Amino acid sequence: MQADSTRCLRPGTAASWRGGKRCYGRETSLALPPSLTCRTSWLDLQRSADEANNEGAILPGKHPVGHLSALKIPQSLFGPARVALTSFCLLLVAFPAQPWSQQSPQPSGAYAGVAETMEASLDVAPQVTGTISGVVLDRSGAVVTGAQVKLTRENQSSERDEVSDGEGRFSFTNAPAGQFQLTIASDGFATQTYSGTLNSGETYTVPPIVLLVAAARTEVHIFLSPVEEAEAEIKDQEKQRVLGIFPNFYVTYNPAAVPLKPKQKFELAWKTTIDPVSIAIAAGSASIQQAANTFDGYGQGAAGYARRFGAAYGDLVTSTFIGGAVLPSLFKQDPRYFYKGTGSTRSRIFYALANSVICKGDNRRWQPNYSAIVGGLASSAISNLYYPAADRQGVRLTFDNTLIGIASTAITNILQEFFVRKLTPHAPTYAPAAPLQTATP
Numbered sequence: 326m327q328a329d330s331t332r333c334l335r336p337g338t339a340a341s342w343r344g345g346k347r348c349y350g351r352e353t354s355l356a357l358p359p360s361l362t363c364r365t366s367w368l369d370l371q372r373s374a375d376e377a378n379n380e381g382a383i384l385p386g387k388h389p390v391g392h393l394s395a396l397k398i399p400q401s402l403f404g405p406a407r408v409a410l411t412s413f414c415l416l417l418v419a420f421p422a423q424p425w426s427q428q429s430p431q432p433s434g435a436y437a438g439v440a441e442t443m444e445a446s447l448d449v450a451p452q453v454t455g456t457i458s459g460v461v462l463d464r465s466g467a468v469v470t471g472a473q474v475k476l477t478r479e480n481q482s483s484e485r486d487e488v489s490d491g492e493g494r495f496s497f498t499n500a501p502a503g504q505f506q507l508t509i510a511s512d513g514f515a516t517q518t519y520s521g522t523l524n525s526g527e528t529y530t531v532p533p534i535v536l537l538v539a540a541a542r543t544e545v546h547i548f549l550s551p552v553e554e555a556e557a558e559i560k561d562q563e564k565q566r567v568l569g570i571f572p573n574f575y576v577t578y579n580p581a582a583v584p585l586k587p588k589q590k591f592e593l594a595w596k597t598t599i600d601p602v603s604i605a606i607a608a609g610s611a612s613i614q615q616a617a618n619t620f621d622g623y624g625q626g627a628a629g630y631a632r633r634f635g636a637a638y639g640d641l642v643t644s645t646f647i648g649g650a651v652l653p654s655l656f657k658q659d660p661r662y663f664y665k666g667t668g669s670t671r672s673r674i675f676y677a678l679a680n681s682v683i684c685k686g687d688n689r690r691w692q693p694n695y696s697a698i699v700g701g702l703a704s705s706a707i708s709n710l711y712y713p714a715a716d717r718q719g720v721r722l723t724f725d726n727t728l729i730g731i732a733s734t735a736i737t738n739i740l741q742e743f744f745v746r747k748l749t750p751h752a753p754t755y756a757p758a759a760p761l762q763t764a765t766p
Contacts, residue, residue, distance in 0.1 A: 455523045458496040459531030461489045461509055468493025469536055472511040479504040507531065515539045555583040559593055561753050562661075569750050572600045575649065576741055578664045579755040584687040585661075587654035594650040598642050607638040622713025636711055643707050648700025657687040658696045662741055677738035681731050697734065701727040 457476065461469040472489040476497050487495045502525045510516045514536035523529045549557065558579060565573040574597050585593070597603060611634035614620060623632035649660040663685060665676045684694040705723040712718075718726065746752050 453502045453525030454499045455502055455525060455527040455529060456496065456498050457500050457505065457507075457521075457523060457529045457531065458494065459507075459519075459534060461493045461495065461511070461534045461536060463514070463536055464538065469511055469514070472509055472514075472536070475508040475510075476500065477506050477508070479506070502527070507534075509534050509536065511536055513539060551583050552586055552589075555585050555589055558582055559585070559589060562593070563596055565749050565752060566602075567745055567748050570602060572597060572602055573741075573745060573749060574600075575660060576662045576664060576745070578666070578746070578753050580663055580665075581755070582659075582661070582663065584659055584685075584689065585653075587650075590653050590660060591646075591650045593660075594645045597645050597649070603641060604638065607641055608634055610637040620713055620716050622715055636708070639711055640704065640708055644700065644704040647703050647707075648697050652696035652700050652703075656695045658692065658694065659685045659687065660696060662738055664746065665742060666746070673742050674739060677742045678735045680738050681735035698727065698731070701730040 459474075461472040461474070463469050468489070468491075470489055470491050470493060472493070472495075474487045474489060474495045476485040476487070477483075478501060485497060485500075487497060489495045500523055502523050504520070504522050507519045507521075508516065509519070515538070517534055517536055519531055519534060521529060521531065558577060562574050562577060563572075565576065567573050574593060611630055614633045614637070615625070615630045618625070620633060620636070623629040623636075652658075653660045662680055665673050667673075668676075680694075682694055682698070683691050684696070686692045702723060705718060705726050709717045709723075
């Protein structure tokens with residue numbers, strides 16, 4: 326509490342002005358600074374006395390604050406009163422009243438906590454904020470409604486979200502001042518970002534945000550049916566030729582090859598038997614037999630050669646169709662050799678030998694190779710129909726030849742495992758083979 330700027334005198338003796346209003350009464354408890362104390366000189370008192378009427382009315386004065394503006398002095402007391410008042414004012418000027426303690430009084434008791442709380446709240450600087458607003462447009466200048474606008478601040482995880490209205494506008498009120506970033510996203514458009522700095526109390530208008538149409542991205546997943554996938558594998562197998570010449574159609578280098586359908590098994594057998602190289606091999610074998618007069622019952626000359634060629638080619642056709650198409654379709658087995666290509670040499674040798682008597686079924690499980698064993702017996706029995714009577718095989722010889730065929734298949738498998746692939750140009754590459762599973766019939 327500060328001291329009043331004007332000291333009021335005792336009623337009936339003087340009047341003074343405080344804040345443009347006249348006041349009376351005693352306020353002895355208020356101390357005035359020396360510059361504002363009543364400094365009344367003899368001329369002031371004389372002027373006030375001359376202006377006073379005989380009735381002693383209170384005269385309003387237009388003097389500066391701190392002077393006596395009016396006096397009510399009876400004529401009979403003019404002389405002594407003048408002396409007394411002059412002396413009193415001189416004392417006030419010479420000895421100004423001492424102000425109260427320069428420190429504000431300290432509250433105590435229940436008011437102390439309230440004062441401390443108010444003082445602490447005043448010491449905390451108010452948070453500075455502003456407004457960020459803008460509009461979202463597309464490339465043609467049309468407004469984009471429903472765009473997601475995200476406001477983030479630097480080094481802060483908090484974020485705010487707004488959605489552009491029907492006019493494409495958005496606004497963030499009470500946004501903290503400082504660096505910020507806007508992220509604008511909308512369906513069908515590429516996401517855009519904008520960075521800026523918001524000052525305290527500023528209304529930051531972002532330049533129009535233009536969203537570009539997102540680049541068209543189409544993902545096409547093509548899934549082949551099992552039949553189509555098997556057909557594609559057959560196409561790969563038909564390109565497999567040892568030294569680029571000799572067909573090697575009954576070997577697959579895909580350990581997870583899709584089982585063949587019966588129709589596909591017959592197609593593979595047909596492609597093998599009509600291949601020019603297969604026909605040429607049969608012709609070469611007949612020539613060797615003709616020169617050595619093997620199967621002399623066929624005779625010599627063109628007729629003998631034709632019979633020998635027919636027998637050699639007949640063996641190829643019967644063994645290929647019976648052992649590679651008919652019986653595999655009946656027993657639901659895969660007639661192909663599944664190349665292993667991984668593991669130790671010993672494991673690969675055992676794998677190749679085992680595949681002479683076992684094969685994969687259409688259920689992708691290993692099982693006894695009924696098709697090859699029975700097919701060997703069947704083709705040997707059928708050959709007795711067109712070989713000369715003297716060279717026809719009995720039952721014992723038929724079984725012996727079947728066993729010889731199994732042994733030759735085992736040797737062929739070893740060659741396939743270690744050598745033939747290296748001699749096959751452009752052989753396809755697939756993932757490593759899976760571990761061998763226990764076979765069940």
